[in-house]
Amino acid sequence: MSVRELVVLGTSSQVPTRTRSHQAAVLRWDDEVVLFDPGEGTQRQLTLAGVPAASISRICLTHLHGDHCLGLPGVLQRIALDGRQKPVDLYFPEAGQEFVDRLRTSSASGPGPDVREHPVAADGVVDTWPGLVLSARALDHRVPAYGWRLVEPDGRRVLRDRLDATGLAGPEVGRLLREGEVVVDGRTVRVEEVTEPRRGQVFAFVMDTRRCAAAVELCRDADLAVTESTYLRTEAHLAQDYAHLTAADAAGIAAEAGVRRLVLTHYSSRHPDEQVFADEAREVVPGLDVLAVRDLDRVEVPRRR
Amino acid sequence: MSVRELVVLGTSSQVPTRTRSHQAAVLRWDDEVVLFDPGEGTQRQLTLAGVPAASISRICLTHLHGDHCLGLPGVLQRIALDGRQKPVDLYFPEAGQEFVDRLRTSSASGPGPDVREHPVAADGVVDTWPGLVLSARALDHRVPAYGWRLVEPDGRRVLRDRLDATGLAGPEVGRLLREGEVVVDGRTVRVEEVTEPRRGQVFAFVMDTRRCAAAVELCRDADLAVTESTYLRTEAHLAQDYAHLTAADAAGIAAEAGVRRLVLTHYSSRHPDEQVFADEAREVVPGLDVLAVRDLDRVEVPRRR
Numbered sequence: 168m169s170v171r172e173l174v175v176l177g178t179s180s181q182v183p184t185r186t187r188s189h190q191a192a193v194l195r196w197d198d199e200v201v202l203f204d205p206g207e208g209t210q211r212q213l214t215l216a217g218v219p220a221a222s223i224s225r226i227c228l229t230h231l232h233g234d235h236c237l238g239l240p241g242v243l244q245r246i247a248l249d250g251r252q253k254p255v256d257l258y259f260p261e262a263g264q265e266f267v268d269r270l271r272t273s274s275a276s277g278p279g280p281d282v283r284e285h286p287v288a289a290d291g292v293v294d295t296w297p298g299l300v301l302s303a304r305a306l307d308h309r310v311p312a313y314g315w316r317l318v319e320p321d322g323r324r325v326l327r328d329r330l331d332a333t334g335l336a337g338p339e340v341g342r343l344l345r346e347g348e349v350v351v352d353g354r355t356v357r358v359e360e361v362t363e364p365r366r367g368q369v370f371a372f373v374m375d376t377r378r379c380a381a382a383v384e385l386c387r388d389a390d391l392a393v394t395e396s397t398y399l400r401t402e403a404h405l406a407q408d409y410a411h412l413t414a415a416d417a418a419g420i421a422a423e424a425g426v427r428r429l430v431l432t433h434y435s436s437r438h439p440d441e442q443v444f445a446d447e448a449r450e451v452v453p454g455l456d457v458l459a460v461r462d463l464d465r466v467e468v469p470r471r472r
Numbered sequence: 473m474s475v476r477e478l479v480v481l482g483t484s485s486q487v488p489t490r491t492r493s494h495q496a497a498v499l500r501w502d503d504e505v506v507l508f509d510p511g512e513g514t515q516r517q518l519t520l521a522g523v524p525a526a527s528i529s530r531i532c533l534t535h536l537h538g539d540h541c542l543g544l545p546g547v548l549q550r551i552a553l554d555g556r557q558k559p560v561d562l563y564f565p566e567a568g569q570e571f572v573d574r575l576r577t578s579s580a581s582g583p584g585p586d587v588r589e590h591p592v593a594a595d596g597v598v599d600t601w602p603g604l605v606l607s608a609r610a611l612d613h614r615v616p617a618y619g620w621r622l623v624e625p626d627g628r629r630v631l632r633d634r635l636d637a638t639g640l641a642g643p644e645v646g647r648l649l650r651e652g653e654v655v656v657d658g659r660t661v662r663v664e665e666v667t668e669p670r671r672g673q674v675f676a677f678v679m680d681t682r683r684c685a686a687a688v689e690l691c692r693d694a695d696l697a698v699t700e701s702t703y704l705r706t707e708a709h710l711a712q713d714y715a716h717l718t719a720a721d722a723a724g725i726a727a728e729a730g731v732r733r734l735v736l737t738h739y740s741s742r743h744p745d746e747q748v749f750a751d752e753a754r755e756v757v758p759g760l761d762v763l764a765v766r767d768l769d770r771v772e773v774p775r776r777r
Contacts, residue, residue: 214490236579237545270578
C-alpha cells in the first residue's frame with residue numbers, strides 16, 4: 168500500500184525554540200519524497216524523523232528567507248554523501264536565484280548531488296511528475312514567494328466484483344485500463360463497466376504570506392493543506408506588517424477553499440503552546456479538521472472519499 | 473568572579489546524529505564570548521545552552537567545510553535580530569573568503585550585524601583583544617585550515633597581606649600596579665614587594681587536521697585544549713586519508729604540548745558512545761585529564777596553578 172503522509176521536521180518561524188527546529192517538512196507520496204522549505208537543522212531533523220536524505224527526490228522552496236532555506240546546503244551535501252544516484256529537482260522563485268546559487272556553493276564541502284533547477288517566475292503548472300502535477304502561485308510576502316500545489320490527475324478505481332465477472336485477468340486488465348476496452352470471448356468490455364471514477368488527491372503548501380486569493384486557489388479542494396500560522400488574531404497588526412497569516416486567517420482560507428484537513432505550522436516563538444493556534448482555527452471555523460503540528464509529527468493525507 | 477568556560481554546542485563531525493548536533497562551541501572568557509566553528513544548527517543549540525546570540529563578540533572558523541560553518545548565516549541573522557549593538561569580529565582562513573562571502577549573503581534575511589572580517593593567511597598573531605592575544609597556525613587538512621590559540625599575557629597577583637602592610641589603599645594601588653612603584657610616607661614601594669607573578673591562561677582550539685607540529689604548538693602549555701577526535705586508532709588509515717585525528721593522536725598532542733585539560737569532540741557517527749574516545753586517550757597517556765564531551769556540556773578552564 169502506498170504511503171501518503173506529511174512528516175513534520177520543524178515548526179518554528181524566524182526564532183527556533185527548545186522544542187521547535189526551523190521550518191521544514193517532507194511529503195511522502197508513493198515513490199516521491201518531497202522536501203518543502205528546508206530551514207536550518209533539516210539534515211539532523213531528517214535523522215530524527217527516520218527519513219533517509221538519499222530518498223529525497225524533489226525540494227520546493229517557497230522563498231529565500233533564511234528560516235526557509237538555510238538547511239539546503241546541508242541537505243544537498245548529505246544527499247550526495249548518502250549516495251543518491253538519481254538527480255534531485257529543485258523548485259524555487261526565480262527572484263531568489265542568486266541566493267540559491269550561493270547556498271549551493273556556500274562551503275568547501277564538495278559539489279553535492281546532481282540537481283536540476285526549476286526557477287519559477289509565473290503562476291501555473293511548473294512540472295509534471297509521474298502521476299502528479301506541480302503548480303505554483305505567487306503569495307503576498309515581503310520578498311517574492313510562491314505557494315505549491317500538487318494534484319494527482321483523476322483516475323478510475325477498479326470494481327473487483329465486476330472485473331471478476333468479465334473473466335478478465337493478468338495483462339488483459341492492464342490493457343483494458345490503458346486502452347479503454349478489450350474484447351473477451353467476442354464481447355467488448357469497456358473500462359467504464361468495471362471501474363468507477365476516482366478523484367485525484369490534492370496537497371497544498373502555503374507559507375509566508377498575507378491572506379490572499381492565491382492562498383485560497385492553492386488550497387482549493389485540497390485533501391491536505393499545510394499553511395503557516397505565525398500569529399493569533401490578537402496580533403493581526405503584526406501579521407499585516409510582516410506579511411504573515413494568523414491562525415484565523417489560515418482557517419478562513421481552508422474554509423473558503425474546501426480543505427479537508429488543515430495543518431498549521433511556522434509558529435512565532437511567543438507562543439510556546441501550539442495548541443492555541445488550533446483552538447483559534449476551530450473557533451473561527453467550527454468542525455474544521457485542523458492540526459497544530461509539532462516537530463516530528465506525522466500526518467496522513469486523508470483517505471480518498 | 474569571572475567566568476572562563478567552554479560551552480559545547482555540537483559534537484558531530486560530518487554526519488549529525490540523534491544526540492549530536494554539528495560541531496560548534498562557545499568559549500566564555502570574562503567579557504568575551506567566542507564562537508568556534510558554527511556548524512549547522514548552532515543558532516538553536518545556543519538557545520538550548522542558554523547562551524544569548526547577541527552576547528557573541530567573536531567568531532573563529534578553522535576552515536570552510538560545511539560541518540564547521542553552515543551555521544554562520546543563522547547565527548549572524550540571530551545576532552542582528554537580538555539587537556547586538558557592537559560589531560562582531562570574524563576570523564577565518566583567507567583561502568575561504570569566497571565561502572564566507574556567500575555564507576554572509578546566502579538568504580534574503582537582511583544584512584545581519586556589523587561584522588569585521590579578519591582573513592588569516594599566515595601563522596602568527598592575528599589580533600590583540602583586551603587581556604588576550606589571538607594567534608593562528610595552519611593545520612594539515614584537505615582544505616586550508618587554521619587552529620586557534622588564545623593567550624592571556626602574564627600578569628601579577630596581589631598578595632593582600634603584604635599590600636595591607638604597606639598601608640596603600642584606593643587609587644594608589646592602581647597606580648602601583650600600573651607604574652611599578654609609588655612613594656608612601658617617604659618610602660618607595662615596588663610592585664614586586666606586594667605581588668607575585670601570575671601566569672596567563674592559555675586556550676587552544678584545534679579542529680580538522682592530521683597529526684602535525686602546528687597542533688602541538690597551538691596546544692603548548694594550554695590550560696584547556698579542544699581537539700577533534702574523529703576516529704579511533706583502529707581507523708588510523710581513515711584518519712590519514714581524510715586528514716583527521718584519532719583519539720590517540722589527540723592524546724599524544726596533548727602530552728607533547730603539556731596540556732592541562734583536553735576536550736575531545738567532532739566524533740564520527742560510527743561511534744555512538746563518545747566515551748570510547750576518552751578511554752583510548754587515557755590508554756595512550758595514563759593520567760591525562762581528558763573529557764569526551766557531549767552536546768551542551770560545560771567545561772571549566774582549570775583554575776590557575
